[in-house]
Amino acid sequence: MATTLFKFCKPFAIPIRIQTTTKRSLIIRTCLTSSSSSQPRVPSYKLWLYNTMSKDKQEFKPKVEGKVGMYVCGVTAYDLSHIGHARVYVTFDLLYRYLRHFGYQVCYVRNFTDVDDKIIARANELGEDPISLSRRYCEEFQRDMVYLHCLPPCFEPRVSDHMLQIIDMIKQILNNGYAYRIDGDVYFNIDKFPEYGRLSGRKLEDNRAGERVAVDSRKKNPADFALWKSAKEGEPFWESPWGPGRPGWHIECSAMSAAYLGYSFDIHGGGVDLVFPHHENEIAQSCAACNQSNISYWIHNGFVTVDSEKMSKSLGNFFTIRQVIDLYHPLALRLFLMGTHYRSPINYSDVQLESASDRIFYIYQTLHDCENVLSQNDVAIRVGSVPHDIACCADSFQDIFMSAMSDDLLTPVVLAAMSEPLKTINDLLHTRKGKKQELRIESLTALEKIIRNVLTVLGMMPQSYSEVLQQLREKALKRARITEDQVLKKIEERTAARRNKEFEKSDAIRKDLAVVGIALMDSADGTTWRPAVPLALQEQQLSPM
Template identity: 60%
Template sequence: MAAEEQIEFRVYNSMTHEKEIFKPKVPGKVSMYVCGVTAYDFSHLGHARAAVSFDILFRYLKHLGYEVTYVRNFTDVDDKIIKRANETGEDPLMLSKRFCNEYDVDMSGLQCERPSTEPCVSDHIEKIIEMIQQIIKNGYAYEVDGDVFYSVTEFPSYGMLSGQRLDHNRAGERVAVDTRKRHPADFALWKKAKPDEPRWPSPWGDGRPGWHIECSAMSACYLTHNFDIHGGGIDLIFPHHENEIAQSWAANKESNVSYWMHNGHVTNNNEKMSKSLGNFFTIRQITERYHPLALRHFLITAHYRSPLNYSISQLETSSDAIYYIFQTLQDCKDALSPLLQVDTERSENLPQINEAAKDCIKKLSVEFQTKMSDDLQTPVILNGALLEALKYVNSSLKLLKKKMQKRAQLQLVQSLLETEKEVRKVLDVLGLLSSQSYDEVLQQLKGKALTRADLEEVDVLHLIEERTQARKDKDFPKSDKIRTDLAAKGIALMDVGNETIWRPCIPS
């Protein structure tokens, strides 16, 4: 369906502090730039949240029918990278390239679609130098001993995004205050090379770019000076995005971003999670014990602009939710596959879906469109009509096992197929489907549960045998203890017919 036929999409604009109707500069097309990671280590949950938040936006815009150009950069030239490379004895660019690749691995696991392009700073030095030259020519920057600084007092609207006043500002860069600056808030566009640092020739001598100029240059390179959406974490509003606005305007007075969007922090015990505070968990640390889809689910259980507090209990809940989703889809596939041998020549005679399915599908479709179009209200989707649709599928699967007339069975099959189709559509936009089969995902979820329980599957199967024997011996205290002990470790035993199976559960 074309974008213009959809319900109005509203996004929160950090510049105006209001939700606004989204109207791209070019009808039917969206240009979006999102600040990526400084690649010097494995990425943490804060990075994951930013990536997933804007992946949801990317997916939903495409769902609405837009053609989206999505640019997300890699910072591969930075003080932190150089410091880490000196510690490890690696070449800074090689170290950064390695962690760029690791980031892409993490993002793939989290079901984040690749952006249209992922530019690196080191590949755009010429563009950066050209922009700095233009800023100097326009009278907004000055050179001191091989360093180039932006003069914030020359930009009358400095602070328009963050609300920061110049007399309250500290230096807008990742280094100590430099007394050579005309104003403490002036920030580096170009840094004179120090010994044993990456360097490139420039009109001001060998050096490297400052932190902020890279995004202005690369967004202009790929999206021009006028584009629709600029995104990133809320911590980037000041100084990074504030400085981007200033230098982009200084290079080109027509520079304009229509919508500034920012995701909230991930917190740990209600304190911002970050590498500098040392209270962070890497994505790898989490996905060693939890399925990446469980982590993605957890990351969208709060609205993207709200803080999200990390907790094991929330991850357990999300893991359980993902297992429920994929078990429902697998059960539906198992039940319907043998019944789908329908004569295609008579397919037009298939009955209409039942009223319960119609109501279920309509409610899910309407809720999905209205809530996602209201600044991406993912928690409402997860906890509302989507759950109801999954419950309808499960109750209908139970009904399908009962004897019924052929016509009634066909109607129920059609109802399940159409409901499953709507569920999958929603899950796809949320990024909660997988290229792997349902069964593969379920087995992976079970494997993660065993890891958390510090058990092998053979251990669980052995305990099931012990419990089965205890029940035969009428030693019910022992059988109950085995079940209770496993439940405490996140392993649920379920008696199905004459056999006992197990599945992950929230530890009791």
């Protein structure tokens, strides 16, 4: 920490405009006045999270007992969001959900950058007002988050609404001697902050100019970064003590996080690409503005590659969320993202999405069948009525879920462990007689309940199993470039071939459909179809999720 002593630093006082007619207002009010979760605190488990600052896992201890402040850097709104964004916000939605499940009252803040060089360049390209363009893409991003079952944060501040707070913070940094003015620009003086590099591990002499910022020979150190940029012709600007201009990228998040959570809060998150320079610069700015600035846990998710190559537009392997969910169900994308631990790199490929789609079809079909059976039987579970082996299965899954999630959100372990209760449900559903038939309904009820609870925390619980199953079928037909009528006609042809003992023809029809990802299921009631991983991709499948 810099040696200069400052007065006690309080969060900025800002007017919060809350719409009274939207669900957002209810969410904000809930966040500020009461616990977001109806779940009791879970004292037998301790939550451990990997802290980028300390480079190890640490037990999570909030600054205020029972309450958590979390800030996650949001998108720069100039285009549709891509699958890298999806990974970031699914990761922190998962953390948000689990903290609430753990019994914490969480104030989750995720910003929008709606003032930036990229936005201005795109607006000029389209002949559109930059603020209007960014507003449109903010709305598109929010739609993507709904598709991915990401809960809305308590606050979603936008840079354009917080210029007073940003200017106030820059003033404080200047007053404390950590910045300097050049004409109408204001730069952070990196040499004044000797602890720069704590988060990323970089030394001052290793820093490079040009990280999302133009090289400027006027700067004292090439690594100094802009707090305020003087206005350029044709660009949006705001008045300031240093003349008209707009803020630098890094100061925006420092000011908005302080505005909503204060200078000292629990969790700051984002993608690993933000560790340097963005989060490193945020730390420097916030400490320069307030010597009591302290964020307990810095959490970052890993990169997304596509077919084992870095995702980029120039390589032609750049996919937006919309492009992916046009062919795959959004919950398949969410499951895929949770199938790898959030800190590890994840490789996006068709085979991975096909595998995820196949997996969620199995999960929801099993639960749909279970729901149908339970709806026909109104049985209350009596204490001790669930067979011992079923109770052990449910308890084991619950324990694995809590243990894995409490160990830095080990979602792959949870997803793998779900196989056992799902298999047991299927065994019970197809039991018609014998010992297992006893207390069958009680067993199904107990297992369905624990799986439903886990899916809810994972953000994977749909409103309707049947609706999602139908959507999965429709996506599979679209990928196969075939209609359901054509599939049903093929089933009729195959049925006729089997009746005529033309087994080679029957097998050929089955294989032709399997090649495009349509599996035929024979039963005493006839033949039905379901989506499946296309034959061409099955050989490429990795181990099950």
